[in-house]
Amino acid sequence: MQVSSRFTIAIHIFSCIKTFEGEYKITSDFLSSSIQVNPVIIRKLLGQLKEAGLIEVKRGSGGASLAKEPGEITLLDVFNAVESLDGGKLFHFHENPNPDCPVGRSIHPVLDGRLEQIQRAMEKEMQSITLEDIFNDTNKYLEQTSHS
């Protein structure tokens, strides 16, 4: 069980858009060469991000751009756009606990709240980080490493 690389690739995409907008046309091929992942994979991801209203993609002429301010897009938005959790739930529950057993009968009502509690903790942390934070960190890092 691991979050798929779609998540980090999506953030990489946003960083590229921000860094190279105006300078280059952000096509799936351009992104592919920075991320080093197949352009079709990139296009599918662009589709998911577009559907979530986070970016705009121009068909035919080509090119992706942000649909919102970087400070208004959180890592949770990105996560939810590219990582489809079945029923929105992070934890897969075993389907048929035996209702004739006291434990089987109570396991769902007892655990459901706890699992939500854990999921919310993760989501809250993701929500506290915006793409602006990532962009700032990137700039800082590039400054530090360039003039050394």
Added chain:
Amino acid sequence: MQVSSRFTIAIHIFSCIKTFEGEYKITSDFLSSSIQVNPVIIRKLLGQLKEAGLIEVKRGSGGASLAKEPGEITLLDVFNAVESLDGGKLFHFHENPNPDCPVGRSIHPVLDGRLEQIQRAMEKEMQSITLEDIFNDTNKYLEQTSHS
């Protein structure tokens, strides 16, 4: 991407041990009838929990029991026992970002800390819940629903 049902099944196992210890012998068949999952799956899970030092399993004569106090086993212990994260990392990073691109070069150093931050938030929440909490909730639930 979903946490596998091994996690909730493992917690179900602990609840059964606690509820029926002394009264019944907790075999994989017994657990199977409460959880309604194949006994071999249960045995593999019991193996993982045993290896993590959370339970003891008697070979031949049969039966599982707790190896620690319920208050000393957290949901994080259970999670780590049954859910092997590759390299201990919750997030799978795309392998080969292009080092010749400023974004490709910086994405790892910039993101790694953030991803850890999110993972730690989830782990911290898991660590705050012990099996004792679950057992208490179960008892409360069964009391409430029985005399109504």
Added chain:
DNA sequence: GTTATTGTAACAAGAGGGGTTACAATAACA
């Protein structure tokens, strides 16, 4: 020695991740 049980091996089906080729639809431009 018989019995119940665990620990494992071996296999299978299904889902999902990641990759690839191919091509129709679209938009810009010569």
Added chain:
DNA sequence: TGTTATTGTAACCCCTCTTGTTACAATAAC
């Protein structure tokens, strides 16, 4: 209008993981 670059998708592929299943040797108790 024809050409070109690009997106959006379909149709595959292979691999891993999850879950389920049968079978059986090893073990422990009686």
